[in-house]
Amino acid sequence: MGQSSVQGEAPAVEDTMSLTPRGPDTSAEAGPHGGGGRRGGGRGTDRQRRRRRVLRWSATVLAVGILGTAGAGYLYYQHLNNNIQKGKRSSGNSKAEKTEPNAAGQTPLNILLIGSDSRNSDENVKLGGSKDNRGNPPLGDVQMLIHLSADRKSAAVVSIPRDTRVDIPKCTDPETGDTYSAANDIINTSLARGGAGCTLATWQNLTGVYIDHWMTIDFAGVVKMADAVGGVEVCVNQNVHDRPLPGVPGGSGLKLTEGPHKIKGKDALRWLRTRHAFGSDIQRAKAQHMYMSSMIRELRGQNVFTDTGRLMDLAEAATDSLTVSEEIGTVKKLSDLGMELKSVPPNRITMMTMPWAEDPQNRNHVVPDGANAEKVWAMLRDDVPFDKNGSGKPSGKKPKEVVSSDPAAPDGEIGVLVQNATQSDTLGVVDGRASTVAQALVQQGFTLASADTSGSYAEERTVVRYPSAELEGDAQRVAKSLRIPLSSVKRSAEVSGVTLMVGADWRSGTAYPKQSPPKAGDLPSNADALNGADSGKCMDIYEPYRW
Known part of the structure; x- marks a missing residue:
């Protein structure tokens, strides 16, 4: 019989008899062996054989097609992976710690985006317009921290001007092995002192914010990405031509008429590099x-994931343009990252520049603006939304306070070393804090408390550290006596006994001050914030560059 002998089983592909209608001219008559002897059946048998061959051929072609497509997809995926250049996440000294997870186990995601002025290729020399700088170590002239909230409902982008004077830590270049000692210099030089990993460590020390990944892009990369996106709308309030003027060399070459324009390629690079016509580095940011903001709105409005050509163009440009920290150096991880960022609506994205003040050592440089800058860093550390369009609550939860089962020794038997860690790039240092707090501990009965007067340290937040489990109870007892939360008591291999580091958040008094967390959207007035949904903004042009 033509049908399968297994009940309910579908006929095999080559069993064409079961697929062929049987009429009077094709009914079977048993031959000598019960086989295909049919009266007048020669033509029918040939037809059946041809059908078998066609089905075999079709199945083969289909299989080859599927395998070929899968193979081509795999090869293209590998090609994209091979496009990506990778580097070490951090190459400098930094102790920043991750924010505690929220109730769902999520943590914020922080990515440092660095725009390099590298002119180490013909293409970058041509686009950068400065042959004299070819071969020089690249500078990180554009630096932005992208913060994605733990609940993935809001995002913030914070820029630091390239001429901001900061403390750059000791860094080791992972490619050359060269070591650079710590320095106090403008932040764009950090890229040349150990690569993007040194810039990341500099940011972490400045802000106290743990940064998960970095990405760098050069002139040529900006052009490729701008072309792949298909154009981004920008706007100027007056005609602009950013060009050399008497006594003022340089200029990006940007030339636009008043009003909105959709720019891409080299014009996009000119827009991003323009400084003189916009008035300053601050206005360039x-x-x-x-x-x-405009690019995000443009991408959200495009059906990228249903347009294979567009998707491939973007994938090719992104993987060919970006250098990333090694832990996100695959297409899948970058794609996952993009999908997380894509989930945030534009009205929950806030872009701003670090609050700044003129550098007293050099009027051409800036420094973080004390308490205002520290407020921004605290909002990032505590995952407080920069906008007011959500619930208004931080997406991170308060760390749970766990009381140690290890009993504390009597107060008079607990040795405590107090260190002054109030040093802060934004707030400076408060002299004498270690001695003041150590004396307060002695008065409370901790007679073995002493101050470390060998120097100052830097901790954004006060912390009590202990080296081993048997000293956890002692460390918690010290914290409790000074009203320091138990979540700030941490085990560390870097200390030899209970060590209290008086941080930048405790600058006066002998009892740890109650911390009032900032509210959502409560940004300093000089943050120059821009909401991602605001499409009506235009740049003013410095008068000498109008035409």
Whole structure:
């Protein structure tokens, strides 16, 4: 029989008899062996054989097609992976710690985006317009921290001007092995002192924010990405031509008429590099924020994931343009990252520049603006939304306070070393804090408490550290006596006994001050914030560059 002998089993592909209608001219008559002897059946048998061959051929072609497509997809995926250049996440000294997870086990995601002025290729020399700088170590002239909240409902982008004077830690270049001693210099030089990993460590020390990944992009990469996106709308309030003027060399070459324009390629690079026509580096950061906001809105409005050609163009440009920290150096991880960022609506994205003040050592440089800058860093550390369009609550939860089962020794038997860690790039240092707090502990009965007067340290937040489990109870007892939360008591291999580090958040008094967390959207007035949904902004042009 033509049908399968197994009940309910589908006929095999080659069993064409079961698929062929049987009429009077094709009914079987048993031959000598019960086989295909049919009256007048020669033509029918040939037809059946041809059908078998066609089905075999079709199945073969289908299989080859599937395998070929899968193989091509795999090869293209590998090609994209091979495009990506990778580097070490951190190459400098930094002790920043991750924010505690929220109730769902999520943590914020922080990515440092660095725009390099590298002119180490013909293409970058041509686009950068400065042959004299070819071969020089690259500078990180654009630096932005992208913060994605733990619940993935809001995001913030914070720029630091390239001429901000900061403390750059000791860094080792992972490619050359060269070591650079710590320095106090403008932040864009950190890229040349150990690569992007040194810039990341510098940011972490400045802000106290743990940064998960970095990405760098050069002139040529900006052009490729701008072309792949298909154009981004920008706007100027007056005609602009950023060009050399008497006594003021340079200029990006940007030339636009008043009003909105959709720019891409070299014009996009000119927009992002324009400084003189916008008035300053600070205003350039504002123009970059406008461009990024517009690009996000443009991408969200495109059906990228249903347009294979567009998707491939973007994938090719992104993997060929970016250098990333090694832990995100695959197409899948970058794609997952993009999908997380894509989930945030534009009205929950806030872009701003670090609050700054003129550098007293050099009027051409800036420094973080004390308490205002520290407020921004605290909002990032505590995962407080920069906008007011959500619930208004931080997406991170308060760390749970766990009381140690290890009993504390009597107060008079607990040795405590107190260190002054109030040093802060934004707030400076408060002299004498270690001695003041150590004396307060002695008065409370901790007679073995002493101050470390060998120097100052830097901790954004006060912390009590202990080296081993048997000293956890002692460390918690010290914290409790000074009203320091138990979540700030941490085990560390870097100390030899109970060590109290008086941080930048405790600058006066002998009892740890109650911390009032900032509220959602409560940004300093000089943050120059821009909401991602605001499409009506235009740049003012410095008068000498109008035409």
